[in-house]
Amino acid sequence: MMTDDENRAAPERIAILEAQVLEAQRVINELHSRDALKTQFLSNISHDLRTPLTAIITHAEILRDGMLGELNERQTQSVAGIITGGRQLLDMIGEILVYAKGAGRQLDLNVSDFAISEVIDHVLAVNEPLAAKKGLSVNIDVPPNLRLRADRDKITHVVTNLIGNAIDFTDRGGLSVRASRIPVEEEPHIRVEVQDTGIGIRPEHHELIFQEFAQVDSTASRSHHGTGLGLAIARRLVELHDGRIWVESEPGIGSTFAFVIPCIVSE
């Protein structure tokens, strides 16, 4: 039973709680507002960074192609370094831009019908020189007629990220890329997986690596010059397709990154 003092205090307590709720709501709204500003800033700065980078890369390619005179071997190597660095920076800016769009809920699906082999072949063609430079084998098990309806650019982004990571974090052995059609709850899905024989990931980091700005603190990941957004973006793009992405991995043995997305498949 409440005392008279407690009875008198109850309305005051309610008033205090209501004021606290209002204050909490105000803080939440302000945080949302600031988060939106930050996202817009990221989007603007990413776009603005492309302009000077365009000039740098274009000038370097003009030099590389000998349009201003033939270069000697060391000059050619130096200019190639500018181009490679510039393109890497461009990729990172692109990632930040995709992240900013995702955070601002501005990502739309532009769906078309395509074969997953076309995407995987394209990504491997771009990345194979890097794998070859590291002496890595590349195995492909992708049926040529496995078709799906999805956003081709976004699926390409995901596959590029997974294959790029596999090459970056593997020094010996190689990678395998597989695609298959599987039922999930009786609905047709497509499963893509990229397996590597790289350094692997500790179980406690399997979820962390899909979080924005997360990079597992190890010598290997510190030497990997990413934005820390790659897998977070991959997850966002897969989930935009109502799909799921995950990793199975054992340190020292390797990793398998896989995603499934629902699709209309014809073979």
Add this chain to the structure above:
Amino acid sequence: MTEPHVLIVEDSALVTDALRILFEGSGFRVTVASSVADARALPPDDVADLMLLDVTLEDGDGLELLMEMRAANAEPDTTIALTGYDDPITRQRAIDAGCADVLVKPVPVRELLRIARNYTA
């Protein structure tokens, strides 16, 4: 045979300087307009064979400029949109406005030259 004439409408001097070197070094005659106002002030009797058009200019919309040029019979033979925005909406807007192609900056120079030569051959 006269050299093909390319008009570059782009508000970044960093980018136009690079493109001028690229195209002049590859046998093109180059005109640069750094704004919508600059492009409007170009002589009407010297219409370019190819226009590389930045979609977003400081003083206006590049695609509206293209439609304005068309209305004034000053439209280059071919227009290619050059944009920093790699998104389907910008792409579709450019195609709807009459651009023959939409390229996202930075375009590798060999590819840009190949495309420019195709359209001006």
